[in-house]
Amino acid sequence: MAETRRRGEALEAAIVEAVWAELAESGYAGLTVGAVAERARTSKAVLYRRWPNRAALVIAALAHHAPSVEDVPDTGNLRDDLLALLRTVVAGVSVRSIDALWGLLAETARDPELAALVRAKLDELQRAGPAVVVIERAVRRGEVDAARVTPRLLRLAPDLLRGELLLYGEITDAAIVEIVDDVVLPLAGV
Template sequence: MTPATRRRGGDLEAAIFDAVFAQLERVGYRRLTMEGVASEARTGKAALYRRWKSKDELIGDALKHVLPEPPTAPRTGAVREDMLAILGCTRETLLACRGAAFTILKEESEAGKGLVHDVVHERLSRPVRELLHQALVEAAERGEIRPEAATRQIANVGPAVIVYNHLIGGGPLTEAYVESVVDEVLMPIVRP
């Protein structure tokens, strides 16, 4: 039997972050504990408490580790393609963090605010909504959509549909699903 090797640095951090998402999937945000994460990562609680004061700090860092950088404007010249690219970022993020980001937001607190909320808002929610709004404004200027459809309210629809579908367990989050949101929900709303 080979003795266990002690993990340090990046290897230990990766195991801890993976354990965070495994625990979130298994027990949810409210029942996640530092002890459960330590056990899942096969490390001691002390290793966690040396770096993170609370589970929120730990979850926040785990999300920062897996969340992609905020998306940039695709500017393809076609509103449908822009929306597909931007909403693809939402899909990639849900897949990268195993959907934990939005599940946590649902459970995090009565007001839905906290460290995790701030991380998700700054890295994903706000940039996606802003880019979608910008894409709609540019499409309206090109005459591709109705000018009155270039609103923040309509920009919120795509991400809301995707997140809602994820939260209610509406099936796999495939590229085809994102395409259906664009083609069956957003395009009919904005077309002239």
């Protein structure tokens, strides 16, 4: 019996899982669109209709494996929500995600057009991401003045985590507490 053709979410899930598996096996440098297509049992044309290049595929896989809004508990206060969020993010960090971030960084340094695409995609993901939900909860609870909520504040914790990971190869719990207590909360006026 012939396999039914996958579409929509089923096809996309197969593709991002194929990217994730290729990252584990070949790393960012060895990842090719052809290998992803073969592993996902689809064609390169199908991939290129949705993602313009391998960087976009990798971003999709990283986003798929990142914590979702549902993964972040509502503890009742901003500090504890942020700590829970950042600890959840760190728990999901793997060698392949570090390699993927380094690969993206290197590739975007050489290609300004790709850099713009990566920044736009990261901004899009962060606008609806868990950090936004955590800050919005704090605004609704009256902990944070909505006027203090800027795009920089919403990006700050994830950006600092990425920087810590790329510079030091790990994110300690002490670093998480410092990011929250010494940077994000003061900027939020808490």
